[in-house]
Amino acid sequence: MSKQIIIDPVTRIEGHSKITIKLDDMGAVQDARFHVTQFRGFEKFCEGRPFSEMPSLTGRTCGICPVSHLMASAKACDEILAVEIPETAVKLRSIMNLAQIIQSHALSFFHLSSPDLLFGMDGDPASRHILGVVEKYPTLAVDGVMLRKIGQEIIELLGGKRIHPAWVVPGGVSSPLTPEDREIILNKLPEAKAICERTLSWFKGVIDQFKDEVNTFGNFPSLFMSLVSPSKDGKLAKLEHYDGTLRFMDADGKIVVDGVNSNRYMDYIDEAVEPDTYLKSPYFKQLGYPDGIYRVGPLARLNLIDLCGTPKADQELSEFHALSSGPNLSSFQQHYARLIEMLYGVERIEELLNEPDILDKRVRAFAKPNRSEGVGVSEAPRGTLMHHYKIDDNGLITWVNMIIATGHNNLAMNRSVKQVAQHYVKASHLQEGMLNRVEAVIRTFDPCLSCSTHAMGQMPLLVQLLGPCGELLDEVKRG
C-alpha cells in the first residue's frame, strides 16, 4: 500500500506551504512535492492602475523584500518613460538594493537557518530555535540582530522608512542623499564588515560537519541564471544586483546564453502551471518543461561570475570557487554564498558612498510615457526578479507579468525536496530529524512565498501519513 506524508506548513520560511511525500509499497520515497498554498493576484488587480503607482503597489507584495520590488518596478517604469536615470540615482538605488540584500540574508542565515547549523539537523527541537541560539551562542545571535538592523537602518535613512519606502520612483529617486546621512551610513559599515567576516570564519570552520547535507541538499545538475556586468577591462563577469544583463550557465560551467537585455527575458523563459500549487514553474525554453530547470539566487550569482569586484569578497569568492571544479551544484552552499554576498554588499556600499557624485542633487529624470511596454529586472536577495508591464495610451496598466526569484526556483525546490526525502525519510515512523531536513532544504532557497504567488495565511502545522485510499495512518502535530 502506498502512503503519503504531508508536512503542512513548512516552518522557518516566509509564507505558507505544504510538502507532500509519497511513499511506495516498500515505504521508500516515490515522490515529493512542494505546494504553495497562497494566492494573491497582484498581476490582475494592478490592471487599470496608473503605471507610476506600480512601485508603490508592487512594493506591497511583500513586507520582507519590498525594496526588491521597488527596484524592478521602477526600472520597468523607467523603460516606459524611455529615460536614462541620472548616474547618482543608479548608485543610490544600488545602495538601497544592497542594504536590502544584507538585511534579508542576515534574517535568513541567523534567524531561520542558524538553529539547524548550530544544533544539527537532528538537534532537540526544544532548543533548535533562536532562543536556543541566544542561550548557547549569544555572540552569533547579537551579530544577527545587529547586521539586520544596520541593513534596515540604511534603507530607512535613504527611503524614510524600513518597510515599503516610497523613495524609489520612476525616473530615479525622490530625494538626494544628504552629507549627514552619508556619514551616518559610513559609520555603521565597520561593524557590519566585522560581523560578516567573523560569521564567514565560523561557517567555514563548521561546514565539514554537514558533508552529508552538502551532498544531498539540492545537489543536482541544473542551469543557473542571474544578472552579471562586465569587469572594468570588459573581460570578466562581475557580481551585479541592480543592472547588467542576463546570463545562463549549465552544470558543467558552460555559458549557454549571455548578454541578454532584460527586455528579452521572454525569449528564454516561459512559465508552466501545475494543479497542486499556486506557484508557477518558470523554465528555460530551449530545454522545454521540466528539463529546463534552472536556479537563481546567491549560489547561482556566485557560480556565474569571475569576480565580485570588492577586495574581501573576492578573497572569499576564490575560496568558494575552489570547492568545486565547475559550478557549485549544492543548494546547501546557498548559506555560504549568502555570507559572501553580505560581505560584498557592505564593501560595495562603502565604495559607492565614496564616489565623488554620490551627493549630487540631480537624482530624477522626468518624462511622460514614451513606450507602451517596459521590463525591469534586478537581483533580489533570493534571485532574479522580473517586472513586465504594458500600458494604454492613458498610461494605465493593461497587463502585468511578475516572475519572482522564488518562482524561478520552484522546479529546483521540488527536485531538492524529493532528493532529501529519498535520502532521509524512512517512513516506518515519522522522525523529527528527517522531516526537519526536508524543511531545511527549502530553507536553503530562503523562499519568499508571499511574493512569488503574487499571500498569507495561518495554518496549524500538521504532518499526516495517508494510505493509498486517503486513510489516515499516522499524524504529527506541531504547535
Next chain:
Amino acid sequence: MKSKDALEKVLIVGYGNPLRSDDALGLIAAERLSAIPAIESDSSIEIIKCHQLMPELAEKIANSSLVIFIDAAAASEGKIPGSLHIAEIAFDPHSSVTLGHHCTPAELISFSVALLGGSPKAMVVSLTAASFDFGETLTDAVQKGIPTLIKFITTQIGSFRQRDCEG
C-alpha cells in the same frame, strides 16, 4: 524623587497595515499618543510606529522598563468590535520562537530578555477589529474605542511613573 533624566524608559510600539482597515489601529493610536503634550515632552517615552514587529526592536525593548504594544485583535466569539483588551506578556525561556519574518510581542519580549537581559513590564493593548478588509480608514466601532485605549495607556504610564518616582 528621581529627576526626569533618571526616569525609566517607556517604549510604545504601534504596529499594523495602514491599508487593511482596522489593522491601522496601532499606527493611528501611536500617532495620537505622540501628540499628547505630556508624552511629547517626555524624552524618556519613545513611540515607534511600524508595519510589523521585527527582531531589531529587541535592543529598544531591552533598554525599556515598560513596553506597550498596540495592535488590532482579530474578532473571536464573545468579543465585541471596538472592545478593549489587555494581555500582559511574561518572558518565556522555553518559547520556541522563530523570529523570522513575523514576530509576536511575546516572541520579541522573550528574545529581547534572553539576548540582552532586562526585565520590562510588557503588555499588548488592543481593540477587537470589525474589519481587516482592504481600506484606508478605521471602522466606526474601532474609531469609537480609541479614546478608551488612549486613556488606558496614559493611565498606565502615569501609574508607572508614580511608582518610578516613589521608588
